[in-house]
Amino acid sequence: MWWGVGAALVANLLYSVGFVLEKRALGALPALSAGRPVRVVVTLVTSPSWLVGAVALAAGFGAQLVVYRTLPIAAAQGIFVSGLVLLLLLSSAVLGERPTGRERRALGTVLVALLMVVASVREEDEVVGGEAPWGLVLLVSVPTLVTGVALYAQVERRALRRHRVPTNGIGYGVAVGLLYGVSSLAVKGAAGRLTGGGTGEVARALLGSPYPYLLLFTAGAGLVMSQTALQRCRASLLVPVCTTVTALFTAVAGTPVFGERLPEDPLPLFLRVAGTALALSVLLAMPRHDAPPPTGIPLPTDAPPPAGGATAPVRAAHRRNPPFPSLPSPNDEDHDGSRRDPAAHPGLPPRQGASHAPRRPGRAL
Numbered sequence: 001m002w003w004g005v006g007a008a009l010v011a012n013l014l015y016s017v018g019f020v021l022e023k024r025a026l027g028a029l030p031a032l033s034a035g036r037p038v039r040v041v042v043t044l045v046t047s048p049s050w051l052v053g054a055v056a057l058a059a060g061f062g063a064q065l066v067v068y069r070t071l072p073i074a075a076a077q078g079i080f081v082s083g084l085v086l087l088l089l090l091s092s093a094v095l096g097e098r099p100t101g102r103e104r105r106a107l108g109t110v111l112v113a114l115l116m117v118v119a120s121v122r123e124e125d126e127v128v129g130g131e132a133p134w135g136l137v138l139l140v141s142v143p144t145l146v147t148g149v150a151l152y153a154q155v156e157r158r159a160l161r162r163h164r165v166p167t168n169g170i171g172y173g174v175a176v177g178l179l180y181g182v183s184s185l186a187v188k189g190a191a192g193r194l195t196g197g198g199t200g201e202v203a204r205a206l207l208g209s210p211y212p213y214l215l216l217f218t219a220g221a222g223l224v225m226s227q228t229a230l231q232r233c234r235a236s237l238l239v240p241v242c243t244t245v246t247a248l249f250t251a252v253a254g255t256p257v258f259g260e261r262l263p264e265d266p267l268p269l270f271l272r273v274a275g276t277a278l279a280l281s282v283l284l285a286m287p288r289h290d291a292p293p294p295t296g297i298p299l300p301t302d303a304p305p306p307a308g309g310a311t312a313p314v315r316a317a318h319r320r321n322p323p324f325p326s327l328p329s330p331n332d333e334d335h336d337g338s339r340r341d342p343a344a345h346p347g348l349p350p351r352q353g354a355s356h357a358p359r360r361p362g363r364a365l
Contacts, residue, residue, distance in 0.1 A: 004070030005079060005118060007063045012083030014060030019230070019239050020090045021053030026231040034156060037224045044227060061187070068191040073254040074262065074276055077184075077247035078117030081279040084110050084240045091236040106240070109278055116275030120268040131192055132258045134210055140253050141182045141214055145221075148178030152225050159232075169233030170241055176226045177245025183218035184250040186211045188258060248280050 025047050026032075032040045044050050067076050084106070091097040152175035190211040194202060206212050229238055255262070263269045 004067050004076070007066040008071065008076055008079040009082075011060045011063035011067060012080060012086060014056050014063060016083050016087040016090055018053045018056030018060060019087060019235055020094050021056060022050055022227065023053075023091070023095060023230055023235040025050035025053060026227065029231070032228045032231050034152070034224050034228045037220075040224045040227065044223075064184075064187055065191045065194070068188045069194075072260045073188060073258065074251045074260070074272060075117055075120065077251040078113060078272070078276045078279055081113065081243060081247045082110055084243060087239050087243075088236050091234070091239075095235060097234050097236045109281060113275045113279035116271045116278065120263060120271035120275065132189060136257055137185060137189060137214075138210055140257060141185060141210075144178050144182050144249065144253075145217070148175045148182075149221065151175040151178070152229075169229065169238040172225075172229035172233060173238045173241025174245050176222060176229060176238075177242040178249060179218050179222045179225065180242065180246040181249030181253070182214060183222065184246060185254055185257065186214040186218065188250075188254060190215065192258075244280055247276075251276060 029043055029047060029050070032043065034040070044054075067079075071079075088106075151171065155171035155175065158171075189209065190206060193205045193209060193211070226242070254260075263272055
């Protein structure tokens with residue numbers, strides 16, 4: 001049992017390091033698009049620095065197989081969520097992503113949840129499920145995959161709109177988390193078939209189940225979707241949301257699917273349920289968007305002005321903050337509905353006088 005706890009902590013370390021290395025490598029790659037999956041895969045596999053992060057994630061996947069063979073699903077997910085602590089620390093140290101006050105409070109929440117879940121593990125009382133009806137697995141997995149892909153496509157359409165609100169990563173994290181939740185169920189089912197018999201017998205048992213095919217789909221689609229989203233969003237926001245959704249789905253759906261049960265004693269039961277709920281509350285504690293960029297940034301002066309005099313940024317600045325608040329703005333309308341002309345030179349003030357006065361050249365104050 002405690003081998004499973006140690007393997008889960010090792011998997012957390014490998015996953016956190018892998019995500020951070022991939023995020024740093026993605027910053028040097030051209031923009032990725034989930035609508036071009038082949039191009040995404042080719043771009044990623046030709047990046048040596050990204051491959052190092054992918055190897056770390058693959059090693060974490062191997063540790064996850066050990067976890068699911070020795071720990072119940074609910075206990076494993078509670079420990080996996082603790083990897084958010086290391087992820088936020090690494091993203092701050094390596095990527096320069098500074099956690100907000102809400103994210104720091106989430107760190108404390110996850111630490112408390114980890115201690116509660118680990119304290120609920122009783123080796124003599126735990127039942128680790130191995131087999132599950134294939135029809136039930138597909139009944140849970142297929143609608144979840146469709147929902148995840150559809151949600152991701154919806155977020156992508158919003159991200160391509162003009163004048164959109166900047167994407168904050170919450171939608172991407174939920175969509176990818178649903179796919180990885182199905183992947184966790186497939187890993188759990190595959191781990192139960194890696195016992196007994198020779199290599200040929202194990203291979204036939206795996207190929208005759210839906211688990212390798214679910215893993216292939218979630219690995220391919222999850223790779224394209226997660227890396228595209230990771231390139232656009234902060235790792236310290238996207239990965240915690242994805243991890244929390246994965247843990248929630250796997251614990252809620254996997255426990256009845258694989259016939260596992262919660263502890264019967266009141267104290268371990270309370271620690272398990274309360275710790276898992278506290279860990280999943282990290283999703284609600286995560287910020288919904290990044291801080292807006294600072295205002296008052298000087299406008300570029302090397303851009304060529306359009307035909308017709310003053311540049312568009314100057315006109316926009318005059319509309320927001322007229323240079324002479326006590327005088328009429330150059331964009332005020334005349335009583336007859338016509339607009340006044342701006343000054344002949346952007347450095348001169350706007351024309352002055354009543355709106356019905358005859359037009360005359362402006363003069364500098």
